[in-house]
Amino acid sequence: MSAIGQLEPVRGGPLFRPLSAEDEEQQPDEIESLCMSCYRNGVTRLLLTKIPFFKEIIVSSFSCSSCAWSNTEIQSVGRIQEQGVRYTLAVTVRQDMNREVVKTDCATARIPELDFEIPAFSQKGALTTIEGIIDRAVAGLEQDQPVRRATDKDVAGKIDEFIGKLKQLKEVDSSFTFIIDDPSGNSFVENPCAPQKDDALVVTRYRRTAQQDAMLGLEAEETDENPADSMEDLRNEVLQFNTNCPECNAPANTNMKLVQIPHFKEVIIMATNCEACGHRTNEVKSGGAIEPLGTRITLRVTDPSDMTRDVLKSETCSVEIPELEFELGMGALGGKFTTVEGLLKDIRDLIVKNPFTLGDSSTPRRVEKLQEFGRKVYQIMEGHMEAHFILDDPAGNSYLQNVYAPEEDPELKVEHYERTFAQNEDLGLNDMRTEGYESGLTSER
Missing domain, CATH: 2.20.25.420 (ZPR1, zinc finger domain)
Structure with a gap:
């Protein structure tokens, strides 16, 4: 790693350059280093590069001219990510075998159709392709085959048969699934459609388990979690x-x-x-239950700054503006978390731009009234017209921001009331029976 700090950017450019075959200036740096096979000097080549739509990595390749031993691996420049990552690719065409893959040494590669898995730390990290990963797996299985054939022909025959299945995968005669699961979050499978979504590739991020944290050398989380x-x-x-x-x-x-x-x-x-x-x-x-009491919130809009107040309108909330003789019933517009201005815009669009009220059957008088309604809503939004903005929620799950909280807001009035039988009926509470549920018994009607 000390040699990496001595590397100079090419011609004043960035140290990590995007990986490209057309970049002639992107050349690996050569460093003389010790061969761990024959203990003579060999050459390590380092390429600092950046994978498009991914991150910076270091590709290192060692070769020894004395014993012909060679080794290639990659290292992620970034730290271990907050979450693990799992890439699931449906390989359906031959071109998928050429997708670039960054596989760290702690990543697991799987092909479920063959019940085949390359465990973590069984291979060094590599910058390769899907075909390259399969070739490395085949080479690893073939390495000890001569010894197996001499000692256990049955096992060797089964491994030869499995190697044939792996080689057949490269022709993509039938589709299969390729999965890279990396708890460190630093592996990568190329998306040739980037930045658009790739329908064949699913990327899933997940929270690591305590065992995975321990495998990565991270401090294990406490077993007795605080709720x-x-x-x-x-x-x-x-x-x-x-x-x-x-x-x-x-x-x-x-x-x-x-x-x-x-x-x-x-x-x-x-x-x-x-x-x-x-x-x-x-x-x-x-996120909570229906409140014991309904809530009626009244805001007197007197200033344009009132338009920036946060509003939570639940599905059970109705909206009323008395100055416009307007009332929006329960369920309209659905649940929304927005501002007063945003809710007024939604109301205006719902009423003024409604195709059922502006169609061929619409009368000029109706169109004029709708346009007048839209102008008045706009005047309220611009602060040219005072109005009362009322949220009435029988379930008690709506909210309008008090900008003076926790002090009292002079323009905001919040009232709680007992629901009527009809409101309870709309909420489905009249037929709900909860007596005896804590003891495992239900009351009979």
Whole structure:
């Protein structure tokens, strides 16, 4: 490693240059070093390079002219990552065998169809291809075959048969799955479609186990975890799961995060972003139970700064603006975590740009009224018109930011009330029976 610090950037350029066959200035540095086979001097070649859409690595290659021993390996320049990584590639065409692979020495390579696995630390880290990894595995299996044939022909025959299956994989006559699992998070499989998504490649990041931390030489986590610490980890983690775009039905990812709203409660924010059509959605779910009392929040909008207040509107919340004689019923717009301005924009778009109210059957009077409604909403947003903004949530799971918290906000009024029978019916509470559940008995109706 001391020799690496002596390396100079090429012609004043960066020390780590992107890996490219067209870069003629990117040449390895040669360092005389000891051969660990014959203990004579050989040559180590170091190439400091950067893998596109990945990170910097050091490729080292040693060769000895005296005994012809050679060795090639890679080292990641970065530290061990916060999470492990698993690359799952569906190999379906011959070109997939040429994908570049960075495999560290602590990574495991698997091919489930053959029940084949290259364990961690059984091979040195390498910058190669999928075909190269299979070739290295074949070479390792063939190395001791002459001895096996002399001592145990049955075992040698089975290994020869398995080697044939590995070689056949390179022709890709049938599809198979190639998996790289690296707890250090420093392995990589090329995405030829980058920066676009590769449908054949799935990248999964995960939390390491205590055994994996110990394998990497990291301090093992305490076995008796504090529940408060686990909940804190959950708050800091963004969960991701596969779904379909509601607009074009293409595969997409939905991100989900648990968020603590100050002076309120925890909520779950879910956001979907479709790379195929660009459609984006966000939705908010309450992280807690239905409150014993309903909540009615009234904000008197008097200044444009009120537009920046955070708003959590649950699915059970209705919105009312008396000055506009407007009321948005429960369930409309769904759950949202936004600002007062953002919610007013959504209301304006829902009413003014609704194709069912602006179609061929619409009358000029209706169009004029809708346009007038849109102008008044815009005036409220610009601070040219005072109005009352009312959130009424029977479930008690909505929130409007108090900018003076924990002091009282003179423009904000929060009321709690007993729900009516009809509101309980809408929430499904009238038919809910919880008596005796703690003791394992349910009350009979």
